[in-house]
Amino acid sequence: MLIDKRILLIIGGGIAAYKSLDLIRRLRERGAWVTPVVTRGGAEFVTPLSISALAGEKVYRDLFDLTDEAEMGHIQLSRSADLVVVAPATADLLAKMAGGHADDLASTLLMATDTPVLLAPAMNVRMWEHPATRRNMAMLRADGVGVVGPNDGDMACGEYGLGRMAEPMEIVSAIEWALSEGPLTGRRVLVTSGPTHEPIDPVRYIANRSSGAQGSAIARALVRMGADVVFVTGPADAPRPDGAHVVEVETASEMLQAVQGVLPVDVAIFAAAVADWRAATRSDSKIKKLAGSIPSMEFAENTDILASVSQMKKDRPRLVIGFAAETDDVIANATAKRERKGCDWIVANDVSPETGIMGGSENAVVLISQESAESWPRMGKDEVAQRLAERIADVLG
Structure with missing residues (x-):
């Protein structure tokens, strides 16, 4: 179902970023092309070298890369994909999306795209339950943004609750349905x-x-x-x-x-x-x-x-x-x-x-x-x- 589909994967700055490596592997197994973008925070958790090795593609990090921006590369990146996936979607990224901010490559891509977007939120349970995050999620859902997760479970911070990023195969399933009408469309x-x-x-x-x-x-x-x-x-x-x-x-x-x-x-x-x-x-x-x-x-x-x-x-x-x-x-x-x-x-x-x-x-x-x-x-x-x-x-x- 994902053969030759182009996925623009934005990796946010959270501990769940390690799951993005497995997500890339699962998508590649299914024939998808993955173009990775990593935020400054994301690069603190997973190395661009690891991401690139699994994706078989260049990792994009900086908005003002002169070579890419000579041809408005961020516009091309944002519109050449079949689906934009943000995993993990941190509280900061959700706030930027809801507020229309565009101060780095990831947020600029999300503002410039006319491609469907799928979020996989991941954060501490208190951050997920915070009124600001709830407002931001409500705005994004109203804008038609897709969401998978988060799940309940133990967190790296030692707390337990809602906020764990969905597992890679859950995200793959959500991507498959996002890229198809689905067998229950119209029902x-x-x-x-x-x-x-x-x-x-x-x-x-x-x-x-x-x-x-x-x-x-x-x-x-x-x-x-x-x-x-x-x-x-x-x-x-x-x-x-x-x-x-x-x-x-x-x-x-x-x-x-x-x-x-x-x-x-x-x-x-x-x-x-x-x-x-x-x-x-x-x-x-x-x-x-x-x-x-x-x-x-x-x-x-x-x-x-x-x-x-x-x-x-x-x-x-x-x-x-x-x-x-x-x-x-x-x-x-x-x-x-x-x-x-x-x-x-x-x-x-x-x-x-x-x-x-x-x-x-x-x-x-x-x-x-x-x-x-x-x-x-x-x-x-x-x-x-x-x-x-x-x-x-x-x-x-």
């Missing part, structure tokens, strides 16, 4: 994710332990494959997927309303862990703790969103996929759920505490259809998402 997909919060009083609510990580990963994979994704999420910890239209809700009834507002779609994926019940009567003031008195609560059942969409008579999505988080008899319970709800597939997993799956970074699922129950090996949630997205693309042709 509209709904993904629900996260928990719901059902209020008891102004300070208490009924909830569950879902982080929303798997739903977010699924939405990202679908976006990479070209789908038009609407992502309806409850109050989840996981980052919202870049490139998707995000609808934030809190309660099951709000999620139902949002889902109904999105339909019709080609595919509906219900990864949200929606609360089955809510408090029948919500107190408008905090329920006080009184000595010797234990309050009782009456429950009301929430509308089953998966079943209501699966059983639609008109405009039913071509493919409806539910999720089943089980602690016992996973396949039997999930198979019964698929039949009861009327959906096409159920993605079932064992969320017993000892598995570490709920809230963790990995998943082990069984894909249950009318024909079979297919067990997948334990893998990262992004890998589960990619595999599911590929299955969906196969079904839709």
